Amino acid sequence: xxxxxxxxxxxxxxxxxxxxxxxxxxxxxxxxxxxxxxxxxxxxxxxxxxxxxxxxxxxxxxxxxxxxxxxxxxxxxxxxxxxxxxxxxxxxxxxxxxxxxxxxxxxxxxxxxxxxxxxxxxxxxxxxxxxxxxxxxxxxxxxxxxxxxxxxxxxxxxxxxxxxxxxxxxxxxxxxxxxxxxxxxxxxxxxxxxxxxxxxxxxxxxxxxxxxxxxxxxxxxxxxxxxxxxxxxxxxxxxxxxxxxxxxxxxxxxxxxxxxxxxxxxxxxxxxxxxxxxxxxxxxxxxxxxxxxxxxxxxxxxxxxxxxxxxxxxxxxxxxxxxxxxxxxxxxxxxxxxxxxxxxxxxxxxxxxxxxxxxxxxxxxxxxxxxxxxxxxxxxxxxxxxxxxxxxxxxxxxxxxxxxxxxxxxxxxxxxxxxxxxxxxxxxxxxxxxxxxxxxxxxxxxxxxxxxxxxxxxxxxxxxxxxxxxxxxxxxxxxxxxxxxxxxx
Numbered sequence: 395x396x397x398x399x400x401x402x403x404x405x406x407x408x409x410x411x412x413x414x415x416x417x418x419x420x421x422x423x424x425x426x427x428x429x430x431x432x433x434x435x436x437x438x439x440x441x442x443x444x445x446x447x448x449x450x451x452x453x454x455x456x457x458x459x460x461x462x463x464x465x466x467x468x469x470x471x472x473x474x475x476x477x478x479x480x481x482x483x484x485x486x487x488x489x490x491x492x493x494x495x496x497x498x499x500x501x502x503x504x505x506x507x508x509x510x511x512x513x514x515x516x517x518x519x520x521x522x523x524x525x526x527x528x529x530x531x532x533x534x535x536x537x538x539x540x541x542x543x544x545x546x547x548x549x550x551x552x553x554x555x556x557x558x559x560x561x562x563x564x565x566x567x568x569x570x571x572x573x574x575x576x577x578x579x580x581x582x583x584x585x586x587x588x589x590x591x592x593x594x595x596x597x598x599x600x601x602x603x604x605x606x607x608x609x610x611x612x613x614x615x616x617x618x619x620x621x622x623x624x625x626x627x628x629x630x631x632x633x634x635x636x637x638x639x640x641x642x643x644x645x646x647x648x649x650x651x652x653x654x655x656x657x658x659x660x661x662x663x664x665x666x667x668x669x670x671x672x673x674x675x676x677x678x679x680x681x682x683x684x685x686x687x688x689x690x691x692x693x694x695x696x697x698x699x700x701x702x703x704x705x706x707x708x709x710x711x712x713x714x715x716x717x718x719x720x721x722x723x724x725x726x727x728x729x730x731x732x733x734x735x736x737x738x739x740x741x742x743x744x745x746x747x748x749x750x751x752x753x754x755x756x757x758x759x760x761x762x763x764x765x766x767x768x769x770x771x772x773x774x775x776x777x778x779x780x781x782x783x784x785x786x787x788x789x790x791x792x793x794x795x796x797x798x799x800x801x802x803x804x805x806x807x808x809x810x811x812x813x814x815x816x817x818x819x820x821x822x823x824x825x826x827x828x829x830x831x832x833x834x835x836x837x838x839x840x841x842x843x844x845x846x847x848x849x850x851x852x853x854x855x856x857x858x859x860x861x862x863x864x865x866x867x868x869x870x871x872x873x874x875x876x877x878x879x880x881x882x883x
Contacts, residue, residue, distance in 0.1 A: 401558050403534045404448065408456050411449045411712050413531075413592075414555045414569040415734045418542040419443040441538040442551050445734055446558075448532040449716045458564040460708045465855050471700045472682060472846050477675035481660045482653070484521045492517060510794045519667065519725065526668025526720045526727050542575055549582040552589055566590045568709060570730040573695050580698055590709060593699040594731030643832050645808040650835050654683060668727045670710070670717035674703065682842035697850045 404412075420440045492514060494506040536558060540547035555567055570592040571579060579591035657680035664672035681696045703710055718727035721736065728736060807813045814823060851858045 400536050409451050411451050411455045412559050413447045415445045416571050417443050417734050440541040442542040444536040446534050451715050463705050474679050475675045478679045482656045485656050488517045524667045526718050530720045545578050548578040572731050576695050644813050665718050665729045667725050668718040670714045685842040685845040686838040693849050701854045
């Protein structure tokens with residue numbers, strides 16, 4: 395196994411985009427060492443798994459020197475864009491079309507209830523432009539390196555890529571990682587400035603602000619439908635949100651979440667359909683919600699990431715073609731870090747056998763799995779369409795009845811003066827649904843913009859002295875969703 399050389403599988407060319415991806419892979423011993431199992435911790439092995447996704451692009455990828463934009467305090471990186479406003483309008487139009495409101499001669503409104511999540515998503519997708527239309531990439535699992543918790547090992551991993559990709563001193567290394575490793579890559583740029591870290595797109599899947607932070611209402615899948623119903627059954631939503639602070643608190647809070655939901659959902663859609671512009675528009679929009687949720691590391695990482703994209707137009711041009719990874723079929727592309735989990739971490743863990751706590755043994759087995767993968771892929775590609783055998787549909791339970799029950803309850807609540815008397819709030823009173831809570835929620839977005847701009851000026855372009863005071867302050871009170879669920883049982 396020591397003679398295995400995975401670099402032989404790398405393809406070369408002036409139109410090949412090498413996207414390096416690294417992540418942590420760890421194993422635990424199958425059994426405890428001698429002694430009491432409650433006193434002895436099982437041994438573990440950690441390594442930095444290194445992979446590369448090589449995409450053939452219709453443009454030259456190795457032009458040097460690359461153009462570089464200068465960044466300053468006036469550079470527009472954060473907040474709502476025209477593209478995000480357009481996407482929100484598409485989501486509004488989708489719900490209005492599918493709900494199909496009808497009014498009889500008595501003024502009573504009826505609407506379509508034969509809707510579920512899949513129908514809504516399919517309609518939204520029909521209004522979006524698909525990307526990542528290039529062939530699936532060449533995937534190579536490279537020689538791993540040491541623990542990803544060590545800054546020196548992360549830098550060593552980048553130097554290994556430099557040698558394997560045959561990069562000269564003027565060429566950049568585009569390397570993707572999760573948020574924790576991304577911050578270590580930013581540090582590594584002080585030793586090698588040609589490193590261009592890319593933040594794994596799966597952050598929107600792991601940080602759903604709508605579900606984890608609230609002022610008393612836990613947003614579910616009905617967060618959009620019931621708002622649109624209320625917009626039709628009552629007065630204009632703009633009149634409601636502009637009213638006195640102590641009026642219509644429920645609908646006003648819910649409308650904020652409706653807007654936040656559109657940002658988060660748009661980013662997820664952008665990933666799945668490979669639309670770079672949609673991904674970036676939605677990320678620049680919902681990144682302002684991280685401060686309100688206390689996601690301080692993500693504030694810093696997103697500020698660095700968006701700055702890198704803005705500074706290097708050639709990198710943006712490459713990502714237009716492969717902003718997600720084309721592994722399965724059109725419209726179901728995973729983000730970079732998700733693709734690594736699917737085709738790297740998961741694959742290796744399934745194929746490594748025996749004692750892996752020994753670091754050298756682990757390294758050799760990771761290399762050996764690449765040989766096994768090559769043989770399997772050759773066999774499958776010979777007899778099967780690669781788009782078919784890679785397909786992995788996830789069945790979603792039909793929750794249309796409880797969904798519409800929730801929606802009808804909320805529409806009732808929106809029209810009540812004493813909304814806390816509703817049965818929905820009996821077990822879990824919404825302690826934050828108050829004028830003060832609404833005021834904090836309404837100001838959270840602008841406060842987030844101010845805080846992320848401070849981080850940008852202090853830690854990215856470094857025009858201001860670093861001041862971390864107040865970064866951990868939360869405008870919105872956290873709701874422990876686990877305690878809410880347990881109390882409902």
